[in-house]
Amino acid sequence: MTTQNTESAGVSTAQDSNQSDVLLNVQNLKMHFPITRGIILQRQVGSIKAVDGITFELMRGETLGLVGESGCGKSTTGRAILQLYEPTAGEVIFEGQDLTEINSGELRRMRRRMQMIFQDPYASLNPRMTVGSIVGEPLEVHKIGGSRREQQQRVQELLEIVGLNPYFINRYPHEFSGGQRQRIGVARALAVNPSFIVCDEPISALDVSIQAQVINLLEDLQSEMGLTYLFIAHDLSVVRHISDRIAVMYLGKIVELADREELYENPLHPYTQALLSAVPIPDPEIEKKRQRIILEGDVPSPAEPPTGCNFNTRCPQVMEICHQYEPSFADVGDGHRVACFLYDEVESLDESGQPVSHTA
Amino acid sequence: MGNLIEVRNLQTQFFTQDGIVHAVNGINYDVAEGETVAIVGESGSGKSVGVMSLIRLIPEPPGKIVNGEVNFDGQDLLQLNEEELRQIRGNRIAMIFQDPMTSLNPVLTIGRQITEALELHLNMNREESRARAIELLELVGIPDAGARLDDYPHQFSGGMRQRVMIAMGLSCNPQLLIADEPTTALDVTIQAQIVDLVTRLQSELGMAIIWITHDLGVVAGLADRVLVMYAGFIVEEGPVDVIYGQPRHPYTLGLLRSIPRLDLGRQKRLIPIEGLPPDLLDPPQSCPFAPRCPFVIDKCLEENPPLMSIDAVRKSACWVDLSDVEIYDTSADEQVEAVA
Numbered sequence: 001m002t003t004q005n006t007e008s009a010g011v012s013t014a015q016d017s018n019q020s021d022v023l024l025n026v027q028n029l030k031m032h033f034p035i036t037r038g039i040i041l042q043r044q045v046g047s048i049k050a051v052d053g054i055t056f057e058l059m060r061g062e063t064l065g066l067v068g069e070s071g072c073g074k075s076t077t078g079r080a081i082l083q084l085y086e087p088t089a090g091e092v093i094f095e096g097q098d099l100t101e102i103n104s105g106e107l108r109r110m111r112r113r114m115q116m117i118f119q120d121p122y123a124s125l126n127p128r129m130t131v132g133s134i135v136g137e138p139l140e141v142h143k144i145g146g147s148r149r150e151q152q153q154r155v156q157e158l159l160e161i162v163g164l165n166p167y168f169i170n171r172y173p174h175e176f177s178g179g180q181r182q183r184i185g186v187a188r189a190l191a192v193n194p195s196f197i198v199c200d201e202p203i204s205a206l207d208v209s210i211q212a213q214v215i216n217l218l219e220d221l222q223s224e225m226g227l228t229y230l231f232i233a234h235d236l237s238v239v240r241h242i243s244d245r246i247a248v249m250y251l252g253k254i255v256e257l258a259d260r261e262e263l264y265e266n267p268l269h270p271y272t273q274a275l276l277s278a279v280p281i282p283d284p285e286i287e288k289k290r291q292r293i294i295l296e297g298d299v300p301s302p303a304e305p306p307t308g309c310n311f312n313t314r315c316p317q318v319m320e321i322c323h324q325y326e327p328s329f330a331d332v333g334d335g336h337r338v339a340c341f342l343y344d345e346v347e348s349l350d351e352s353g354q355p356v357s358h359t360a
Numbered sequence: 361m362g363n364l365i366e367v368r369n370l371q372t373q374f375f376t377q378d379g380i381v382h383a384v385n386g387i388n389y390d391v392a393e394g395e396t397v398a399i400v401g402e403s404g405s406g407k408s409v410g411v412m413s414l415i416r417l418i419p420e421p422p423g424k425i426v427n428g429e430v431n432f433d434g435q436d437l438l439q440l441n442e443e444e445l446r447q448i449r450g451n452r453i454a455m456i457f458q459d460p461m462t463s464l465n466p467v468l469t470i471g472r473q474i475t476e477a478l479e480l481h482l483n484m485n486r487e488e489s490r491a492r493a494i495e496l497l498e499l500v501g502i503p504d505a506g507a508r509l510d511d512y513p514h515q516f517s518g519g520m521r522q523r524v525m526i527a528m529g530l531s532c533n534p535q536l537l538i539a540d541e542p543t544t545a546l547d548v549t550i551q552a553q554i555v556d557l558v559t560r561l562q563s564e565l566g567m568a569i570i571w572i573t574h575d576l577g578v579v580a581g582l583a584d585r586v587l588v589m590y591a592g593f594i595v596e597e598g599p600v601d602v603i604y605g606q607p608r609h610p611y612t613l614g615l616l617r618s619i620p621r622l623d624l625g626r627q628k629r630l631i632p633i634e635g636l637p638p639d640l641l642d643p644p645q646s647c648p649f650a651p652r653c654p655f656v657i658d659k660c661l662e663e664n665p666p667l668m669s670i671d672a673v674r675k676s677a678c679w680v681d682l683s684d685v686e687i688y689d690t691s692a693d694e695q696v697e698a699v700a
Contacts, residue, residue: 069547177636207402208574212618212632219629234547237577241620241630264622278552279622280577284601286623287581294556295549298517 023196023228024058024081029090031073031080035303048303050076052252053090055329060195063222063229065243065260067236067275071299072249074232075119078198081230082114083107094196112142115189119201121181125173131184132169135159138191145191158187162217179210186217196228203238215242236279240264245335248272251310252302254329258336268338270315271295309341317342363390364536364568365414370428372406372413375421379641383409385592386427388667391536396562396569398579398600400615401589404637407572410589411538415449432536451481454534456525458541463525464513470524471509474531481532496527500557519550523557530561537562540572555582576615580604588612591638591648594667598674607687608676610653616687624688647679655680 031051036042051073058064068074080087083099092099095113102110115138118124125134135155139145145154156166162183173181182202189197199218203211219242221227233239239246240260247257248271256269267273274293281287295314300306306313312322321341329339367389374381384406391397401407412418414430414437430437432453437445449455457463465473474496475489484492490509497505500523513521522542529537539558543551555578562569573579579586579600586603588596588611596609607613614633635652638644647653650660659679667677 069549179636208576208615209402209618209633210636212630213634215620215630216632236548237620237622240622274549276622278548280551280555280575280581281621281623282576282580282604282616282619283621283623284580284604290581292552292556294552298519298550 021060022057023060023095024230025091025093026054026056026058026081027091027093028053028055029077029080029092030088031076031085032088046303049252049305050302051080051087052302052305054249054252054254056247056254056257058196058228058230060228061222061226062244063231063242065239065246066230066232066249067234067239067246068249069234069275069299071251071302073252073302074234074249075200077249078116078200078230078232082111082116082198084116108142112138112144112192113194114196114198115192115194116198116200117182117185117189117202120205121178121185122173122205124185125181127173130170130172131155131159131164131176134173134184135187135191138188142192154191155187158190159184161190161221162187163213177210178206179213182206182214183217186214186221190221190225194227196230198230198232200232201234202231204233204235211238218242236276248275251299251305253310253339254337255311255340256336256338257329258338259334262334262336266336268332268336268343269311269340270317270342271311274316309339362393364393364395364432365391366429366431367414368429368431370410370413370430371426372409372418372423373426374423376641381640382643383423383592383640384413385643387589387592387594389587389594389597391568391570393535394562394566394568396571396582396584397587398571398573398583398585399587399589400573400576400579402574402637404591404640405589406592407589408540410592411540411570411572414538415453415455416445417449417455447481450477451532452534453536453538454529454532455538455540456522456529456542458544461513461518461521461545464521466513469510469512470516474509474524474528477528477531492531493527496531497524499530499561500524500527501553502527518546519553522546522550522554526554526557526561530565530567533565534567536568536570538570538572541574542571543578544573544575551578558582576604576619588615591643592640593648593664593677594675595649595677596675597667602674606683608670608674608682609649609678610655610680610682611649613682613685613687614652614654647677655682 029051030053032047032049034044035046035048037045054077066074066077079085081092087100094110099107099110132152132155135158136151139151139154145151156169159166159168164180164183203214206214222229231239231242243260245257245259246263247254250271256272267276274295277293293316297314300313308324309322309327312318319341327339327341327344329337330344331337332343367387369386369388370384371386372384374383387410399407399411413425418425425438428438471493474493478484478489478492493509494505497508502508502520502523516524543554546554559582571582583600586598586600587594588609590611596603596612603612607616617631618633620630633652638648645664647660647664650656657680665677665679667675669675
């Protein structure tokens with residue numbers, strides 16, 4: 001299985017990433033949350049496999065879109081990468097250092113390089129702090145930005161960068177609209193000059209006409225500062241717009257990863273196909289002609305994922321083998337990777353003329 | 361087809377400590393029998409309040425329907441007393457809400473919640489209502505309906521709960537179904553299931569639907585006619601393909617331009633609508649969209665344009681003629697492709 005291969009290859013990849021322009025290398029990342037029973041003597045009776053072995057790389061300056069439905073583990077992935085959770089297994093190699101190995105002091109220093117923008121601009125800003133102290137806090141924590149005066153100047157500069165009036169520095173979050181609050185969140189993330197930002201559904205809480213403002217802001221900042229984004233969202237139209245490459249998650253696993261155009265024009269995994277066909281397009285002419293793939297049923301519980309392929313309970317093209325074995329996350333050419341036996345088998349037949357026997 | 365419901369000069373306001381919120385400012389529209397009308401707008405545009413006012417589901421105080429008529433089958437709903445209105449709500453006009461988590465009662469089985477309306481409105485007895493409830497759950501595609509009748513809402517997933525809500529809404533064969541953002545809380549694949557279900561049920565049962573949403577994508581595949589609301593006014597109205605093909609109000613145009621589309625090839629920069637919607641505590645006397653409008657002329661600042669007919673089927677509240685404006689500037693791209 002791929003998982004074993006990637007584990008052994010992890011060390012060498014870490015060294016490679018110093019030379020090439022891989023900014024982040026995630027290898028077989030797992031994040032399981034324990035389910036416990038009992039009040040005094042708590043014993044673990046199972047685990048929620050929120051993220052269950054995902055592997056991908058992020059190049060410097062690129063935007064990787066991470067899409068999936070609620071509960072697929074996309075936000076957990078973002079948080080586990082930033083070590084906001086302690087991952088159960090796997091490696092997160094950021095700028096050549098494995099974040100899961102280093103101690104908390106080193107980790108805090110690394111946090112200057114990686115930041116996060118949250119979904120809910122109402123919950124992610126402390127209502128009792130002024131905009132100045134919210135945006136300035138990272139400067140204080142990391143003891144950068146010099147004297148108080150210099151820090152204040154830096155904060156005003158940041159507000160200007162994100163399109164807010166620097167004069168707002170002493171106002172409180174409730175005085176701002178949703179879109180403006182999200183700009184404050186962006187300014188806070190930028191304060192420490194990060195190279196990598198996890199954007200966790202940064203626009204889903206905003207109105208349509210405001211969403212475009214924030215998307216444009218994120219794009220501008222990227223081209224000015226060379227930022228790298230992991231853009232987590234459930235809206236495929238937005239992800240297509242902003243991403244260079246896109247990873248599709250289902251039930252804790254990445255099922256497909258490809259360049260933006262390739263993924264939309266040539267989706268291979270049945271889940272990706274269904275997901276794309278479900279996205280409504282604001283054009284009645286097209287909508288009338290479209291054939292939807294309507295998936296039956298709901299996503300299974302991540303505490304008891306089905307054996308074999310995760311998607312076998314809902315897949316319209318399910319085969320015998322899907323119930324027995326787990327497909328590997330294989331490259332089908334040009335960096336287009338997919339975890340599905342539909343493609344696994346075709347490839348093996350081409351090489352040997354016989355179907356490959358799959359062993360778990 | 362005759363008009364099922366006619367809304368005339370409806371005005372709803374909220375009397376708060378800070379002043380009067382002008383939520384709905386005199387809107388007029390009709391819904392024909394069996395027709396699907398989508399009301400599109402952003403939060404605070406008055407789309408929900410406007411529709412809730414039809415069946416007087418506005419908390420009073422602070423809300424108050426200050427003016428207007430709602431003619432439904434020869435009666436003005438705004439003049440009925442509470443008892444007469446109750447005969448219509450849930451019976452001839454049904455509703456499904458955005459959040460299936462909070463609109464179901466968590467301490468009653470879903471069977472009880474469905475049969476309640478049946479016993480109340482259709483005078484069914486226990487067995488009859490139970491049998492009908494099972495039938496309804498099967499209709500909305502809940503597997504093993506008989507057994508699930510005794511389950512509680514928390515035992516259902518979000519999509520299944522919304523199906524239960526739809527079953528409840530359809531229980532008395534309504535003539536009008538009001539759907540207030542019924543898919544907003546759901547994932548896209550589940551949203552597709554629900555939209556599919558509602559369209560199928562409509563063709564089987566023939567009710568009219570008012571679908572409230574902010575998602576222009578969902579509307580495109582579902583509606584016959586679209587009303588676009590902004591700051592408590594209807595700013596544009598017309599058949600769905602005309603509105604999307606050639607919007608005649610700058611706000612509709614702005615909305616279409618600001619959303620990325622899955623099907624369009626490489627898109628350049630999105631064109632957002634700059635600025636923010638007006639404060640409804642102190643609405644401007646000018647056109648409410650004027651401060652954000654790229655086409656603004658002097659007249660817009662002097663007088664708020666009424667909703668005016670452009671042709672036989674569409675209306676727009678704008679002084680400027682947008683008939684020559686393209687939504688997407690694709691001409692340059694096409695030329696490049698043609699050369700290549």
